[in-house]
Amino acid sequence: MATAGRGTGRYWALVFAGGLIETVWVVGLKAATTPLGWALTIGAIAVNFALLMRAIRFLPVGSVYAVFCGLGAAASVIAETVWFGEPVQPAKIALIALLIVGVAGLKLVTPLAPAPEVEKTP
Numbered sequence: 001m002a003t004a005g006r007g008t009g010r011y012w013a014l015v016f017a018g019g020l021i022e023t024v025w026v027v028g029l030k031a032a033t034t035p036l037g038w039a040l041t042i043g044a045i046a047v048n049f050a051l052l053m054r055a056i057r058f059l060p061v062g063s064v065y066a067v068f069c070g071l072g073a074a075a076s077v078i079a080e081t082v083w084f085g086e087p088v089q090p091a092k093i094a095l096i097a098l099l100i101v102g103v104a105g106l107k108l109v110t111p112l113a114p115a116p117e118v119e120k121t122p
Contacts (some may be wrong), residue, residue: 027079
């Protein structure tokens with residue numbers, strides 16, 4: 001188990017990976033038309049939430065969820081523009097940038113959570 005102040009970077013990496021994987025299943029919900037497409041979408045959902053559940057054991061749940069959802073939302077907007085031809089609008093780009101700055105800022109100011117106590121078996 002990680003202790004407060006040590007090793008939490010890897011848990012933040014799980015949050016960031018989960019935020020990006022969220023984009024896979026969101027795009028899958030719109031684009032999946034075959035059993036393989038649906039299987040990949042469901043697999044991405046499972047991996048996405050497994051990463052989130054692992055990270056919240058070691059980091060503050062409110063900050064993790066905000067960063068997780070913010071990254072997923074920003075990446076989903078970018079994906080819809082790239083793959084589904086949504087128009088690029090300056091206001092949309094500015095708001096995505098603001099969202100990313102807010103997510104990064106929240107991560108930077110979040111205090112480290114103490115590691116959960118674990119009983120040691122003899």
